[in-house]
Amino acid sequence: MRTLKRRGFAAVAAGASVALVLAGCSDSDGGGSDEATADVDCADYTQYTDEFGDLEGKTVSVYTSIVDPESQEQIDSYKPFTECTGVEIAYEGSREFEAQLPVRITAGNAPDIAYIPQPGFLKSLVADFPDAVVPAPQAVIDNAEEFYTDSWVDYGSVDGTLYATPLGANVKSFVWYSPQEFADSGYEVPTTLDELMALTQQIADEGKIPWCAGVESGDATGWPATDFLEDMVLRVAGPDVYDQWVTHEIPFDDPAIVESLGAVGDILKNPDYVNGGLGDVRSIAAAPWNEAGNGIPDGTCSLHRAANFYQANWDESLTVAEDGDVFAFYLPGETADDKPLLGGGEFVTAFADRPEVQAFHAYLSSPQWADAKAQVTGQGWLSANTGFDGSLLQSPIDQLSYDLLTDESYEFRFDGSDMMPGEVGTGAFWKQMVDWFVTDISDEQVLSNIDAAWPTS
Template identity: 30%
Template sequence: MSAVAVASLSLTATACGGGSGGDPNTVTIWSSIDQPVQDGLKKALEAKIKAGGDKITIKWQKVENINQLIITKIQSGDTPDIALVPQPGVVTQMNKLGAIKPLDSAVDMSSLQSSMMPGTLDAGTIDGKLYGLLVSANVKGLVFYNKKDWAKKGYDASSVTDFASLEALAAKMKANGDTPWCFGIESDTATGWPATDWLETLVMKQAGADAYNSWVSHDTPFDDAVVKSAGQEMEKLLFGSGDVLGGIKSATSTNFGDAGTPMFDSPAKCEMLVQGSFITGFFPDTVTSDLDANVGVFGFPPATAGGENPVEGGGDLLTMLNDSSQVKKVVGYLSETDIGNDAAPSSSFFSPHKDFDTSLYPNQVTKDEADYAYNSSSFLFDGSDSMPAEVGTGSFWKEMTAWISGQEDLDTALKNVQDSWPSS
């Protein structure tokens, strides 16, 4: 699940109006991205417009819960020229409504194919045409730890090269009297989504990108053996006595944003937290005041050392609802690698372009995240964000919660999600 979606679940859409108001030189953009990211992207965009000699005015509006808002506005005929949406499933829905235009003629496809992280273009491609282009990304399946605590105890992130070595590290921690995992899945009406991220990461690491995509698109049943195997690995890591702070069942009442806080207690109460790149914003101020001194991060390892190593992520996909020449120019500018140059140093912006200048990122933690993502075998979009809403933000969240709370076993949870998949 995207950080934007998490933040806006309980918010009411506040935007009104849309379109360029009849002025062909005004291009309207809607997004729900963080304000500092939006400000940086807009600054770079306006600089490109000025340098190109274009007479274009940008009206960029931050709206809440754009996933729901944009569909409502499409149905009422009141839309922006460009919308950045955080779910591929919404892009598909917008396309079914006939509301968006292919981006292929507005961007340099050959340049994007060499610049973008492998797999990112696939997230917005429908029937061979690009309808959604990732502009701002986030990375998931990251393992965060207390750098000072690990240095004192002799735990070594570089030793983790596969599932076996991760299991061995966790066993060593338990033998030393430490609790390996911080884990929380409570998120108000969205409770369960961190568990879906865990399972998705394990599916892709064990079975590979093709099998993961087949599962997300439901060409492979939800309760297939590849998913069950990932769930069994999750049980091996998290469900044993002493694996999770407070025990696995406590995760259902531990808020995802608070789950990592005990990692920075003295002494540390848990040693590792698997989360997305956005989670550092939830760490205590005493930690974030000097992030690089306090926080270490590495990517969840492949199942076997040197094997296929995809990364899970999400982000904001650009869609074009008006294909005027002015709008196409703006789309072209937003597709360029350096569009994030102003946003990166002063915000949570993460570029989907693997040739982005990583020296612009504000800290080593983000640079390490980028090193992991840009060197992965492929970037795979968050599965629950890509599935039908009844599943991705419905039964998947619910059944993972029931499994973790001990109300159901793994087989039952997976079968229930499979049975909930819409027939069309």
């Protein structure tokens, strides 16, 4: 791993802002699971007081887009740290996080810690507020070097300086299916893109519509389509071209990207392949992304590309497992040896360097915190921390995701739109992909339109 500069040290759930304080040795946080503290040996936490001194009664403010009901899981995961160090955590979750964080920094009211959902947003904060974002302390750097791969460290760094470490992670390169349908129909899980397309045609030849898809997501409509293209760029053009595309070293409408969008269109623009149980190709633009896969257990479609966190959208009566009602397989590469992996996550970023803030950031970058978080989370969360005890994950798809995420034979890349400038990644990219479904716009033109939105400076 290259030398880091040294210094003294999913999805947003619907709901209103929440501000809560978690105090050490206190049960006044409104309830929640005690699993994370059931077997805590505070001797394991003396490292924080040894390193940072007496922390009793100190408070660290946390600002994040993670709101109810997931906020309680976050708060519960801090209990071992707060009970053993005496630090209080003032937690505030808001649906307006990304808009309000720069406002708060400008007003001199930055939180001590924020959970940044995109590396691109982190880079813009460092550029716009270079004196406000605090480089990671040495204890965090040490954890990053020991427990995270180079790619995850790079995503949390700006110009070679580590600012942020991963909080949670997700894996997006999945295709959901019905294990029972596959068994009954004699379908095999594909290991290459060609096999995936052959399976798609086989299902269509049997008189069924193989795929279902939806990209409607309120103000974020279009993002599932950007994920699909990113996955295909990794497979058709390769990770090196993907890196150049995300940073605009090549134009958005480079021939390699046109070819990749064509591969997406081979599935999503083919009326024989979509949109199972939902309508024609144009229906993809209006179908809610969190409901689009419902055709799999209903028998109206067989395949749906979505991340591991899609499991939260299945009916509670369904079993998510390899031998259950629904499960997912890895979206394969061009060959069985090509193993690109698309994912995302949030990053812990500090705006203060007081000892208690440094200690809490160190905790959040440690296997201790990842283990505590897993014990209070039912499903839909995993960690990129290689010291994390993956056996604590309670969902089979999360366990599979963690296996892929920590398998060095897979080449991980972060969600591309999250790394692009906002006017592109969450602006033109989303909008143009929606237009791609509902108009006759060509692959070349939609990509050219997105490229035109890239800022010139």
